[in-house]
Amino acid sequence: MSQRKRLSNTQSSSQNKRQSSSSVTQEEDEDATFTQPSTSQVQRGLEKLTPAQVDQKTAEVVQYFLMKDQKKIPVRRADLVKYVVKDYRTIYPEIIKRAARTFEQVFGLKLVEIDPKHHMYILVNNLETATSRAAPVECPTNPKMGLLFVILSVIFMKGGTVKENLIWNTLKKLRVDPGQKHEEFGDVKKVVTDEFVRQKYLEYLRIPHTEPVEYEFRWGPRADAEVSKARILEFMGKLHEQDPRSWTQQYREAHATQNSS
Amino acid sequence: MSRQLGDGHRRFLQTMMGVYIIDELKAKALYQYCCETFKMQCAADRLDEFIETINLKLQPMFMQVRKGMSEENGHQYYALVNTAETDITRMTSDYADNELELFRKTMDLIVGSEKGTASSTDILNSTDTMTSKKLKKSETEHLLTRLVQDKWLCEKRGEYTLSTRCIIEMEPYIRSMYQDQVKMCHICHNVAFQCQICENPSCGIKIHNPCVARYFKGKMEPQCPACDDFWPHEIPEVRGLRSQSKK
Numbered sequence: 001m002s003q004r005k006r007l008s009n010t011q012s013s014s015q016n017k018r019q020s021s022s023s024v025t026q027e028e029d030e031d032a033t034f035t036q037p038s039t040s041q042v043q044r045g046l047e048k049l050t051p052a053q054v055d056q057k058t059a060e061v062v063q064y065f066l067m068k069d070q071k072k073i074p075v076r077r078a079d080l081v082k083y084v085v086k087d088y089r090t091i092y093p094e095i096i097k098r099a100a101r102t103f104e105q106v107f108g109l110k111l112v113e114i115d116p117k118h119h120m121y122i123l124v125n126n127l128e129t130a131t132s133r134a135a136p137v138e139c140p141t142n143p144k145m146g147l148l149f150v151i152l153s154v155i156f157m158k159g160g161t162v163k164e165n166l167i168w169n170t171l172k173k174l175r176v177d178p179g180q181k182h183e184e185f186g187d188v189k190k191v192v193t194d195e196f197v198r199q200k201y202l203e204y205l206r207i208p209h210t211e212p213v214e215y216e217f218r219w220g221p222r223a224d225a226e227v228s229k230a231r232i233l234e235f236m237g238k239l240h241e242q243d244p245r246s247w248t249q250q251y252r253e254a255h256a257t258q259n260s261s
Numbered sequence: 262m263s264r265q266l267g268d269g270h271r272r273f274l275q276t277m278m279g280v281y282i283i284d285e286l287k288a289k290a291l292y293q294y295c296c297e298t299f300k301m302q303c304a305a306d307r308l309d310e311f312i313e314t315i316n317l318k319l320q321p322m323f324m325q326v327r328k329g330m331s332e333e334n335g336h337q338y339y340a341l342v343n344t345a346e347t348d349i350t351r352m353t354s355d356y357a358d359n360e361l362e363l364f365r366k367t368m369d370l371i372v373g374s375e376k377g378t379a380s381s382t383d384i385l386n387s388t389d390t391m392t393s394k395k396l397k398k399s400e401t402e403h404l405l406t407r408l409v410q411d412k413w414l415c416e417k418r419g420e421y422t423l424s425t426r427c428i429i430e431m432e433p434y435i436r437s438m439y440q441d442q443v444k445m446c447h448i449c450h451n452v453a454f455q456c457q458i459c460e461n462p463s464c465g466i467k468i469h470n471p472c473v474a475r476y477f478k479g480k481m482e483p484q485c486p487a488c489d490d491f492w493p494h495e496i497p498e499v500r501g502l503r504s505q506s507k508k
């Protein structure tokens with residue numbers, strides 16, 4: 001318990017840290033000091049440990065991922081090593097391999113590295129979600145996901161990048177005013193430009209050389225891994241009473257990427 | 262029966278991870294649904310076996326789907342619990358230190374009470390003796406709302422009780438932390454909070470309200486099963502399976 005408590009403390013402090021840019025670079029430095037151990041290093045590391053120790057560490061890593069996944073926060077390798085893996089860093093590749101296997105075999109989840117440069121991981125559902133009849137027990141779905149789905153649809157239909165005003169105007173038409181506090185979503189602008197961005201569903205980027213400053217939205221890597229473009233197109237088809245194939249460009253993209261995701 | 266996990270098991274587990282606790286009826290419906298969706302064999306009386314298969318794989322992760330009874334209605338429930346340590350582990354990622362302290366104080370109050378309840382006034386007053394950062398009145402009220410939402414506590418007219426999820430998950434913790442205080446139900450042998458107590462001072466056994474209902478059903482002169490004294494409490498009715506879950 002004490003260990004886990006410390007773990008959650010350090011997390012909250014690291015989240016605070018992330019606000020200031022100076023400490024972000026500091027954290028990146030820490031990640032840079034972590035070099036992936038070689039196969040022989042891993043082998044030697046494993047020889048020094050009992051199987052029970054390795055199992056225990058794997059369980060801790062699995063729990064850490066599940067905890068982060070509840071809030072849809074991506075896991076950074078640097079944090080994982082620093083707060084959970086710790087002294088076991090020499091066998092990091094083995095532990096991550098075992099955790100990934102556990103997610104797949106036990107939980108039906110896939111461990112995906114969404115940012116190979118900064119080494120960020122998320123969990124994606126591996127099980128087919130579309131079924132013929134409704135589940136008798138529905139997991140409480142986050143109402144914000146509806147908001148997100150609309151935004152992702154607009155971006156996808158507009159070719160992958162849209163200026164922020166288009167998003168705000170679309171939401172206004174749906175009576176979600178980013179300037180006003182929404183009873184379900186709270187501060188809509190913050191949810192969209194901060195929460196969804198942190199969760200890696202969206203990218204919110206400054207358009208270069210604009211005065212006044214303008215921003216645009218794109219799909220984030222979590223959306224790429226988690227959201228089916230074919231389903232978005234199906235939804236648009238129903239909404240507009242139109243054959244999804246009539247959007248040739250989008251249809252091609254949706255069905256080109258579907259197999260890979 | 263194969264002991265390998267199929268996608269049906271995985272979907273069942275994923276759902277449990279989203280809802281934490283379900284009653285037996287819903288568990289059976291979910292079991293059937295998972296089997297049908299992933300074309301697995303399904304037998305109505307095999308739910309516990311199905312869950313056992315999941316538990317075998319969950320065990321190394323210090324997790325378990327555990328069965329227990331609701332003190333409220335006597336029905337069986339299944340809860341996804343953490344078995345890592347006996348302390349309040351699952352909560353440590355969601356609550357701050359002082360919030361956990363107040364939760365422990367609330368547990369102290371509930372365990373120490375006769376009826377297994379704590380009033381909001383008593384909980385608010387207990388903040389005076391906090392050793393970590395003291396919670397303000399509004400913060401305490403907000404915390405209590407959250408604890409109810411997260412299914413750790415139940416609230417009825419300002420009285421708080423431990424939820425079924427909380428009792429199932431924390432039974433080992435409660436047994437070890439409150440060894441001298443906590444009593445087991447004489448009928449089902451699980452920890453008892455909301456219950457009736459034998460009024461014979463040399464006996465004083467506890468029985469859950471739903472266990473009372475079942476045990477004394479149809480008995481004209483209820484007697485304490487331990488000391489044979491007259492059982493002076495009102496005998497509640499056995500509550501059937503809820504109709505609302507059949508919607």
